[in-house]
Amino acid sequence: MTLATQTLAIIGAGNIGRALIGGLVRGGHLEPNNIRATRRRPDALSALGENFPGMVCTSDNTRAVRDASIVVLAVKPLSAPHVLSEIRPHIGTDTLIVSVLAGLTTRAIAQALGGEHPVVRSMPNTPMIVDQGATAITGGAFARTRHMEVARHLFEAVGKVEYVPEQLMDAVTGLSGSGPAYVYMLIEALTDAGVKQGLQRTVAFRLATQTVLGAATLVSRTGRHPAILRDEVTTPGGTAIAAIAELESHGLRTMFINAVATATRRSAQLSGMVGRPEPAL
Numbered sequence: 001m002t003l004a005t006q007t008l009a010i011i012g013a014g015n016i017g018r019a020l021i022g023g024l025v026r027g028g029h030l031e032p033n034n035i036r037a038t039r040r041r042p043d044a045l046s047a048l049g050e051n052f053p054g055m056v057c058t059s060d061n062t063r064a065v066r067d068a069s070i071v072v073l074a075v076k077p078l079s080a081p082h083v084l085s086e087i088r089p090h091i092g093t094d095t096l097i098v099s100v101l102a103g104l105t106t107r108a109i110a111q112a113l114g115g116e117h118p119v120v121r122s123m124p125n126t127p128m129i130v131d132q133g134a135t136a137i138t139g140g141a142f143a144r145t146r147h148m149e150v151a152r153h154l155f156e157a158v159g160k161v162e163y164v165p166e167q168l169m170d171a172v173t174g175l176s177g178s179g180p181a182y183v184y185m186l187i188e189a190l191t192d193a194g195v196k197q198g199l200q201r202t203v204a205f206r207l208a209t210q211t212v213l214g215a216a217t218l219v220s221r222t223g224r225h226p227a228i229l230r231d232e233v234t235t236p237g238g239t240a241i242a243a244i245a246e247l248e249s250h251g252l253r254t255m256f257i258n259a260v261a262t263a264t265r266r267s268a269q270l271s272g273m274v275g276r277p278e279p280a281l
């Protein structure tokens with residue numbers, strides 16, 4: 001099953017859905033005329049059509065899914081029950097359902113669609129907008145290896161993909177789903193730190209951003225352990241070790257461990273409320 005031969009319906013082409021379309025089209029993985037995208041606002045639909053000539057843009061979810069071999073559910077979780085019941089009569093049991101809905105289990109989705117549907121659940125993050133997403137995927141009871149492969153190809157168009165068991169999707173939400181927020185705070189904090197030392201804010205901001213991007217790229221490209229890379233820039237009695245001692249005295253590591261644990265618990269709590277108030281992702 002390769003992507004090029006698929007017909008894709010994106011139900012709810014908002015931030016996440018649109019980013020996925022962008023990556024797939026830019027990367028040449030799918031032709032726009034093999035994609036159907038839905039949302040309700042007519043002006044936003046027109047803008048989508050202008051950005052991706054040839055793509056079917058419609059507010060009619062049933063029309064979008066009718067001939068689709070893959071259906072991506074990318075509405076807000078609150079809209080999921082309505083959308084699932086709407087598309088249910090038009091989905092075949094061989095249609096692959098890929099969900100980005102935070103908190104909705106593969107079992108709940110298959111049940112709502114009323115059959116033994118292959119469902120792959122994902123948790124992407126917003127850096128997918130610039131093709132640098134981190135996405136975890138997990139397969140439901142009827143998802144086979146070929147379905148997982150297709151879902152992996154989909155999200156590899158916008159970044160990196162990991163397989164995880166479904167019970168760890170809340171942990172993924174706490175780490176990479178919510179993680180960009182932590183890194184934005186880090187960039188902000190480093191910028192303020194530079195300003196405090198007398199740097200122009202714009203200069204401090206560019207230096208902080210590039211430092212985060214550069215360090216992450218070095219870890220990712222070399223595959224070397226971050227502790228080794230850190231040791232290499234930590235000279236005895238030097239500046240980095242002075243700062244590291246300060247960070248450790250405030251429990252930096254414990255702070256992150258506790259923050260991710262709190263986000264994971266919150267994700268689990270919100271998952272139990274899907275279909276009622278809206279989860280935060």
Ligand SMILES: NC(=O)c1ccc[n+]([C@@H]2O[C@H](COP(=O)([O-])OP(=O)(O)OC[C@H]3O[C@@H](n4cnc5c(N)ncnc54)[C@H](OP(=O)(O)O)[C@@H]3O)[C@@H](O)[C@H]2O)c1
Pocket residue numbers: 011012013014015016017038039040041044059061074075076077079083100101102123124125126177279281
């Ligand atoms: N943002 C994140 O960081 C993140 C990360 C991981 C997972 N997620 C998940 O991704 C999903 C989408 O999030 P998002 O940030 O992309 O939200 P979003 O920008 O609000 O996108 C949702 C889209 O759904 C459309 N929509 C709503 N009701 C619809 C309906 N009945 N039929 C068709 N389209 C409909 C909305 O467009 P109209 O208003 O024009 O209808 C909107 O474009 C959520 O389930 C969220 O849990 C988000």
